[in-house]
Amino acid sequence: MDIVIASIALVFVFPLLLVVGILIRLQDGGRAVYAQKRYGQNGRTFKCYKLRSMVANADERLQEILATNPAARAEWEETQKFVNDPRITPLGHFIRKTSIDELPQLWNILRGDMSLVGPRPIVENEIAKYGEFYRDYCAVRPGLTGLWQVEGRSNTTYEERVQLDVKYTRTRTFTGDFMIMLRTVPAVLLSRGAR
Template identity: 45%
Template sequence: MTADSQVAAGQVIRSRSKSRRGKPPLWTLLDRAIVKRLFDIVFSFSVLILFSPVYLLLALLVALSSDGPVFYIQERVGKQGRHFGCIKFRTMVNHADRLLVEMLASSPHLQQEFEDNFKLKHDPRITWIGHFLRITSLDEFPQFWNVLMGDMSVVGPRPLVPEELHRYGDAIEQVLSIRPGITGLWQVSGRNDIPYPQRVRMDAYYVNHRRFWLDLWLIVKTVRVVLFPKNNGAY
């Protein structure tokens, strides 16, 4: 082998080595996906069983708070762009969507706030139990059913509404490559108080750096946010 051939062979070997280091093998990604899915199923089923009395109590309080269904199902965009019905405890009065249209039409200030965050910080449509559910994030308790059905994961990027997709720009394909999560970096880091571009970066970061230990850390942080909900950006 000539000196030039040896140099060329060395370059190929180094290039392949860097490629292997930069991108995990397909089997590794599949193993992670299988482990994550098994964890999601076991964890969600356990939570629904162990906390079923809390679940039933919250459902009863929602039913007593105002007329309307116990659950609110909103269209969200999941893995690979598939739309699904995201389940939450209802936190607003009945026909809240119709009232929102009327409120935004009569108030440019509210319309701008809603366009910025897809939420209103002081929303008059929220019921008395709805305030508690949102501050503690317990309104998302029923989403464990979404996890069991395969629409969501326990930990992942935010489940997006269709109107948000364009705001993710080039990152949207990456973010939609995995299931959205009940909790995640955004949910434990200030939620609605976080500027929108930072939300996008957080979701993209999680997709690129997701590991089992990171999921466990985020779950622990989520428990802390639920138990001590002061100034967590939820409303």
């Protein structure tokens, strides 16, 4: 199912990816696609692809913000996100709200790094937030969509996100995955919990 749906979807969204990629390049000359090391099934690392929604030097800007703004550092440590992230470009706000930035992960699905449905892929410093539940996270491939995305996304706490991931990995079924995919459509169209 992953390979068939991802292949068909990639054919249909390729023109959109091309146009948005050109717009990203035109805004600041930086790369259109951003690759970041994420942790997947069995703790294996892979390059997770996204359309770049932030300024070209986002990692350096993050370190600067964390070093100079204690309130921002506390927010980042709690949620791994900023409510008002100053690194996001105007075009980036749009592609995040519409989840267009996630579409290159269809390639990750074809490579076998990810599935259509599963927990969101995490970075190294998030492993500690999962604690004993990291084992549950590693039991499945991370997903393009999942229970967290349809249950509130950024409107949930990080602890709630972990519990949703655990619930998914312990109760997943083919029918459940199909229902999550169906629920993803209105969640994306209504931009529920998107930041």
